[in-house]
Amino acid sequence: MLDIAEELHRWVEQGRDFAVATVVATSGSAPRQPGAALAVDTDGTAIGSVSGGCVEGAVYELCQEALRTGETVLERFGYSDDDAFAVGLTCGGVIDILITPVRAGAVPPAPATPTASPASFGLAASLGSLAGAGAAGEADSDEAAPAVQPPSDAGHGASRTLIAAIAATAQGEPMALARVVRGPAGLLGRALLVRPGGERTGTLGGHPELDRVATEETAALLDAGRTGTVEIGTGSGTGGGAGFGAQGGGPAGGGSAETDTATGTGAETDRGAETDTATGTDTATGTDTATGTDTDAETDTATETDTDTERTGSRCGDPVVLLVESSVPAPRMIVFGAIDFASALVRVGRFLNYHVTVCDARPVFATKARFPDADEIVVDWPHRYLEAQEAAGLLDTRTVLCVLTHDAKFDVPLLERALRLPVAYVGAMGSRRTHLDRLERLRSIGLTEIELNRLRSPIGLDLGARTPEETALSIAAEIVANRRGGTGVPLTGAHTPIHHDVTSTVDRIGSVA
Known part of the structure; x- marks a missing residue:
C-alpha cells in the first residue's frame, strides 16, 4: 500500500473515502509482490495495481463492494488443481489480496484503551473468543446493509492507523505498518504503526501481549528495511500460516485444505482457486468447537490456557499472520x-x-x-x-x-x-x-x-x-x-523460476500466551 502513499495522502487531505486492495502473499509467477496495492475511491477513481492487469477488474469491484459494506475481506486469485484456468491470473500463479475500506472524511476519536489486565487471560484464549465472536457475528448478519456502510469501531481504528501510515510515508518518515492478514475474523485488517525506537500507533485489538510481540517483530523488519510477513504463533500445535513467506516468497495458499481451514477466516473467499476449500473454511469457522462459541467453552479455554497451550498449542488453532510494510529512506x-x-x-x-x-x-x-x-x-x-x-x-x-x-x-x-x-x-x-x-x-x-x-x-x-x-x-x-537471488542466465530455455525470493522462510514466533 505504501507504494501509492503519496496519491492516497492527497485523497485523505481531500476527505475522500476509499478502499485499498493490497497483495499479502504470492506464489508462482505472480507479477506483483506483497505490498503492491490498488485503491478505489467513492467516485470510482482507481490508482495503483495488484497484478499488472490480470485481475484488476475483479479487484476493482471488490473495492467498490468494501466501500458499500464497510467490511475488510481477504480474497484469493489463481489456479486450482481442478481448473487449469481459474478466474484471473492467466499469467500463472496465486495471489492473496486484502481489501480494506478507509474512511478519510469522518474518522472519530480513538476509543479508550481497554483496562483488562494482561494476566487475567492468555493470548490463546483471547484469540479463541475473537474467533468465536467472528463466527457468531456472521450468523447474526441477516439484515440488509445500507448502500454505503461505515466501518465498525475496529474499522475506524484501522482507518486511523492506515491514514497515519500514509501521511508518514508521504512525508518521508521512516516507519513500518503491520496488518493482520490471517487469523481470527475479529482481527482481520487490524493495523499498528511502528516508528524507529519502537514507538507504536494503533492496536491489533486482540490482547496487549499480541501488540507487544507484533511491535517487536515489526520493528525488526523496519530496522532491516524489509517488507514481508510474520507469523505470531499461539503455540507449537498451530499449523497455520504456512502459506506465507517472508517478503512474500512462500506459496499463497498452503499445501492442503486442512491448512487453509485452520488459518483462514470467515471473511476469506477464493476466486477461482480451491473453491471447495474456501467453502470448507466457512464451515470450519462456523463450528468453532475448539475455540468455543458459547460462554462456558470460552471460560474453559481461558482456564486451561496456561497449562494446555504450552503443551499442545492454541485451542483455537489460529495463529496471527501479519503483513509488514516498511517505509524507509532509499537504499x-x-x-x-x-x-x-x-x-x-x-x-x-x-x-x-x-x-x-x-x-x-x-x-x-x-x-x-x-x-x-x-x-x-x-x-x-x-x-x-x-x-x-x-x-x-x-x-x-x-x-x-x-x-x-x-x-x-x-x-x-x-x-x-x-x-x-x-x-x-x-x-x-x-x-x-x-x-x-x-x-x-x-x-x-x-x-x-x-x-x-x-x-x-x-x-x-x-x-x-x-x-x-x-x-x-x-x-x-x-x-x-x-x-x-537471480542466476544471471538467459530465461529462454531455462527451467529456473522467473521470480526469485532470497528469503522465503516463514518467520515464526513461539507461544506468547
Missing part, C-alpha cells in the same frame, strides 16, 4: 572513483531508486558538473569516507558499494574495510589480472577467504559490455541478481 549506492563509467552507473543507480553518492579523493574529477545526477558528491579518500559513514551508522544491509577507482592505493585500504561490513554488495572494477593481484594484496593484510569471497570482481555480469552505459547496465544487473 544507498556509493560509487568510488569519479570516472566516466561512474557517471553512467550513477544514472542507472538513480533509475533503480538508490540514493547515489560519488566519492573520490581528486577534487578536479569529483564535481557536480561531471555528475549532475548524483545525490551527493564527496571529495575524500575512499576508505576514510567509508569509515566515517560506518561510524555515523549510515550504512546498512541494503547498501551497495561499487569500487571503480582501479588503483591499488585507493582500492586495497577501501576493500579491507568494505569486505568486513554487513552491506549488500561489494564490487570492484578491473581485469582478471588486476583482480588476482588485488586478492593477494588483501590476503597479505589479513583478510580471510570467507571475506574475500564476498567480493564481486571483476564487477558486473558478462554482457559483452564495452561502453560506460553498457558496463553500468552489467553492474546494475549483477546488483539486482544479488538482491533478488
Whole structure:
C-alpha cells in the first residue's frame, strides 16, 4: 500500500473515502509482490495495481463492494488443481489480496484503551473468543446493509492507523505498518504503526501481549528495511500460516485444505482457486468447537490456557499472520572513483531508486558538473569516507558499494574495510589480472577467504559490455541478481523460476500466551 502513499495522502487531505486492495502473499509467477496495492475511491477513481492487469477488474469491484459494506475481506486469485484456468491470473500463479475500506472524511476519536489486565487471560484464549465472536457475528448478519456502510469501531481504528501510515510515508518518515492478514475474523485488517525506537500507533485489538510481540517483530523488519510477513504463533500445535513467506516468497495458499481451514477466516473467499476449500473454511469457522462459541467453552479455554497451550498449542488453532510494510529512506549506492563509467552507473543507480553518492579523493574529477545526477558528491579518500559513514551508522544491509577507482592505493585500504561490513554488495572494477593481484594484496593484510569471497570482481555480469552505459547496465544487473537471488542466465530455455525470493522462510514466533 505504501507504494501509492503519496496519491492516497492527497485523497485523505481531500476527505475522500476509499478502499485499498493490497497483495499479502504470492506464489508462482505472480507479477506483483506483497505490498503492491490498488485503491478505489467513492467516485470510482482507481490508482495503483495488484497484478499488472490480470485481475484488476475483479479487484476493482471488490473495492467498490468494501466501500458499500464497510467490511475488510481477504480474497484469493489463481489456479486450482481442478481448473487449469481459474478466474484471473492467466499469467500463472496465486495471489492473496486484502481489501480494506478507509474512511478519510469522518474518522472519530480513538476509543479508550481497554483496562483488562494482561494476566487475567492468555493470548490463546483471547484469540479463541475473537474467533468465536467472528463466527457468531456472521450468523447474526441477516439484515440488509445500507448502500454505503461505515466501518465498525475496529474499522475506524484501522482507518486511523492506515491514514497515519500514509501521511508518514508521504512525508518521508521512516516507519513500518503491520496488518493482520490471517487469523481470527475479529482481527482481520487490524493495523499498528511502528516508528524507529519502537514507538507504536494503533492496536491489533486482540490482547496487549499480541501488540507487544507484533511491535517487536515489526520493528525488526523496519530496522532491516524489509517488507514481508510474520507469523505470531499461539503455540507449537498451530499449523497455520504456512502459506506465507517472508517478503512474500512462500506459496499463497498452503499445501492442503486442512491448512487453509485452520488459518483462514470467515471473511476469506477464493476466486477461482480451491473453491471447495474456501467453502470448507466457512464451515470450519462456523463450528468453532475448539475455540468455543458459547460462554462456558470460552471460560474453559481461558482456564486451561496456561497449562494446555504450552503443551499442545492454541485451542483455537489460529495463529496471527501479519503483513509488514516498511517505509524507509532509499537504499544507498556509493560509487568510488569519479570516472566516466561512474557517471553512467550513477544514472542507472538513480533509475533503480538508490540514493547515489560519488566519492573520490581528486577534487578536479569529483564535481557536480561531471555528475549532475548524483545525490551527493564527496571529495575524500575512499576508505576514510567509508569509515566515517560506518561510524555515523549510515550504512546498512541494503547498501551497495561499487569500487571503480582501479588503483591499488585507493582500492586495497577501501576493500579491507568494505569486505568486513554487513552491506549488500561489494564490487570492484578491473581485469582478471588486476583482480588476482588485488586478492593477494588483501590476503597479505589479513583478510580471510570467507571475506574475500564476498567480493564481486571483476564487477558486473558478462554482457559483452564495452561502453560506460553498457558496463553500468552489467553492474546494475549483477546488483539486482544479488538482491533478488537471480542466476544471471538467459530465461529462454531455462527451467529456473522467473521470480526469485532470497528469503522465503516463514518467520515464526513461539507461544506468547
